[in-house]
Every structure is written in C-alpha cells, then in structure tokens.
Amino acid sequence: DSLRAQDHGPQPLELNEVFKLFQVQFNRSYSNSAEHARRLDIFAHNLAQAQWLQEDMCTAEFGVTPFSDLTEEEFGQLYGHQRATRREINMVRKVESEEWGEP
Amino acid sequence: LPSTCDWRKVAGAISPIRNQENCMCCWAIAAAGNIEALWGIKYHQSVELSVQELLDCDRCGDGCKGGFVWDAFITVLNNSGLASEKDYPFKKHTKPSKCLARKYTKVAWIQDFIMLQDNEEIIARHLATHGPITVTINMKLLQHYQKGVIKATSTTCDPRFVNHSVLLVGFGKSKVKGMREETVSPRSHRPCRSTPYWILKNSWGPKWGEEGYFRLHRGSNACGITKYPLTARVDQPVKKKQPISCPP
Numbered sequence: 573d574s575l576r577a578q579d580h581g582p583q584p585l586e587l588n589e590v591f592k593l594f595q596v597q598f599n600r601s602y603s604n605s606a607e608h609a610r611r612l613d614i615f616a617h618n619l620a621q622a623q624w625l626q627e628d629m630c631t632a633e634f635g636v637t638p639f640s641d642l643t644e645e646e647f648g649q650l651y652g653h654q655r656a657t658r659r660e661i662n663m664v665r666k667v668e669s670e671e672w673g674e675p
Numbered sequence: 676l677p678s679t680c681d682w683r684k685v686a687g688a689i690s691p692i693r694n695q696e697n698c699m700c701c702w703a704i705a706a707a708g709n710i711e712a713l714w715g716i717k718y719h720q721s722v723e724l725s726v727q728e729l730l731d732c733d734r735c736g737d738g739c740k741g742g743f744v745w746d747a748f749i750t751v752l753n754n755s756g757l758a759s760e761k762d763y764p765f766k767k768h769t770k771p772s773k774c775l776a777r778k779y780t781k782v783a784w785i786q787d788f789i790m791l792q793d794n795e796e797i798i799a800r801h802l803a804t805h806g807p808i809t810v811t812i813n814m815k816l817l818q819h820y821q822k823g824v825i826k827a828t829s830t831t832c833d834p835r836f837v838n839h840s841v842l843l844v845g846f847g848k849s850k851v852k853g854m855r856e857e858t859v860s861p862r863s864h865r866p867c868r869s870t871p872y873w874i875l876k877n878s879w880g881p882k883w884g885e886e887g888y889f890r891l892h893r894g895s896n897a898c899g900i901t902k903y904p905l906t907a908r909v910d911q912p913v914k915k916k917q918p919i920s921c922p923p
Binding site: 618621622625628629631632633634635637638639640642644647648650651652653 | 695697699701702741742743811814815816818819820821822823824825826827831838839840849870879882883890892
C-alpha cells in the first residue's frame with residue numbers, strides 16, 4: 573500500500589487522512605481490517621487515476637467521488653445498465669444494415 | 676442550429692435529479708426523463724413518471740439488474756402510458772410478477788420512439804427543435820468526475836463500449852484556457868479556446884457532479900454518445916400526404 577501511494581499520489585499519512593475524510597463524507601465502513609486495507613488500496617489507485625486525468629484534461633476536474641473506493645469493474649457492475657450483451661449486438665447490426673440502405 | 680440550448684431553463688420540462696442508488700435502472704430513469712421532458716415541452720404540464728412501473732413491468736424481468744432504453748419505451752407502449760411517480764413510487768428494488776400497471780391512472784403516454792442517426796449535428800438539431808434525448812455512453816470517466824467538460828479520447832473512454840444511459844438536455848460552448856499556465860509567459864494574453872459541450876442529466880443524485888448533471892465534449896463522439904440516441908415521440912403521427920398519382 574505504502575509503495576503504491578508513494579508512487580502515484582499523496583504520502584501514506586496524507587492518504588490515510590484523505591481516506592478517513594472520504595469514509596466520513598460518504599458514510600463508508602468496512603467489515604474487517606483486510607477489507608479496509610483493500611479499499612484503501614483501491615482508493616489510492618483511483619486517486620492517482622483522477623490526478624492523471626486531471627493533468628491530461630484541463631477542461632474538467634476529477635478527484636474524490638462517492639465511487640472512489642470501487643474498482644472500475646465494480647463501478648461498471650453497480651451503476652451501469654449491463655444485461656445480456658447479445659441483444660445489444662443485434663441492435664447494432666440493425667442500425668448498420670439501415671445505414672447501408674436496407675430496411 | 677442555436678449556439679446554446681438548455682431545456683432546464685424551460686419551467687416544468689426537466690424533473691428533479693433522481694438517485695438510482697443500488698438499482699441498475701439508469702435506462703428506466705433516462706426514458707422516464709425523456710417522456711417527462713417532451714410532455715412538459717409539448718403540453719406545458721409538469722409530470723413525474725413512475726420509474727418503478729418501468730422496472731416492474733419490463734418484459735425482461737428484474738429491471739434493477741439492468742436494461743435498455745428501448746425496453747422502457749416498449750413497456751410504455753404495451754401499457755398504453757405510464758403512471759405518476761406519486762402513485763407508483765420508486766422502491767429501488769423489484770419483485771417478480773409485481774407489475775401494477777393496471778392499478779393506476781396513466782398520466783403520460785407516447786406515440787412511438789425513434790433512434791436518431793449517429794451524427795452529433797443531427798442530434799443537436801433534434802435536441803434543439805424537439806426536446807431532450809436519451810443517450811447511452813461509456814461511463815468510465817464519470818467514476819472520478821467532479822465538474823467541467825470531459826474531453827475524452829478513444830483511449831481514455833472507448834466509444835464502442837457503452838454502459839450507462841442518461842438524458843441529453845442541452846448543449847453550449849465554454850471559454851477555457853487554451854494552454855497550461857506554466858508554458859506561457861505571465862505577460863502574454865493567451866487566446867481562449869471555445870469548447871463545445873453537451874449537458875447531460877445523470878441519475879446519481881443531486882450531490883454528484885454539477886448538481887446531478889455533467890458535461891461532455893461535443894463534436895468528438897465523446898464516450899460513444901452517438902451510439903444509441905433514442906427518444907420517444909409524444910406528437911400525433913404526421914398525417915400521410917395524399918399520394919400523387921399519374922393520370923391514366
């Protein structure tokens with residue numbers, strides 16, 4: 573955790589403080605210390621990701637959000653609209669065929 | 676095409692920001708928001724429609740496990756309209772075979788729904804002349820978004836993979852600094868570059884993003900915004916013109 577934090581974002585102590593603030597702000601608690609450590613690691617990764625986006629894209633601001641303790645996969649699974657992708661593929665095919673003039 | 680458009684400025688057109696919480700129903704909230712907006716614009720009647728009806732009566736079952744905007748419109752067509760949020764409130768979960776569509780009075784209905792072409796100019800024109808449109812985007816960058824205009828590339832946000840439906844409510848242009856502070860001498864007047872953007876209504880509560888809304892760059896198919904632009908139609912179908920026939 574410490575190495576990761578040193579590599580990408582705030583120092584470990586700062587990171588812990590930021591994470592505590594996040595937990596208070598968004599009312600987060602974790603079942604055990606292992607889960608807490610895992611979420612802290614994800615949080616550090618996300619903070620680094622947000623900082624990178626911030627540097628890459630000066631028109632928007634990125635940072636701590638209610639989703640900062642979720643992995644990208646978890647975020648997609650919890651807040652996306654995913655269902656069977658097969659139906660989506662059928663829809664794409666229909667649109668493409670219309671573009672080529674077929675009804 | 677006007678340079679800016681914001682349906683939030685029309686009283687009663689845009690309903691308050693919803694919060695889907697742990698229910699994966701962005702598709703139903705986007706569809707309900709679309710019909711509410713069109714109903715408000717056309718009939719000057721502010722309505723809040725039942726998202727729960729869309730979830731309970733979805734032909735594919737549990738609506739909190741995801742879905743597509745077109746399924747929501749099909750449900751509205753099959754049920755001949757939609758009840759109000761007040762009568763049939765959002766419970767954030769669904770139970771099998773609990774469609775209560777027949778129990779409540781319909782307060783809005785649609786004639787049909789259409790998918791627009793995958794062209795941002797056409798989408799903007801339709802938005803400006805008819806009203807808000809549902810779109811489905813890659814939501815990857817929204818995980819860390821706080822405010823401003825998201826200028827995504829295909830690397831940072833793959834436009835081919837879309838997984839979140841929202842309501843497009845307007846567009847505009849912002850003046851932003853063209854270059855970074857440190858690269859320019861303090862005396863120079865940097866030219867301001869105008870950034871065109873879309874205004875989108877999300878379903879993660881009013882505390883998220885820009886009071887529940889966010890902005891995406893317009894003109895670059897940011898996060899696949901052009902992939903599924905769908906909208907209901909609340910107008911009466913246009914009467915077919917008399918066919919022209921060649922005299923015998």
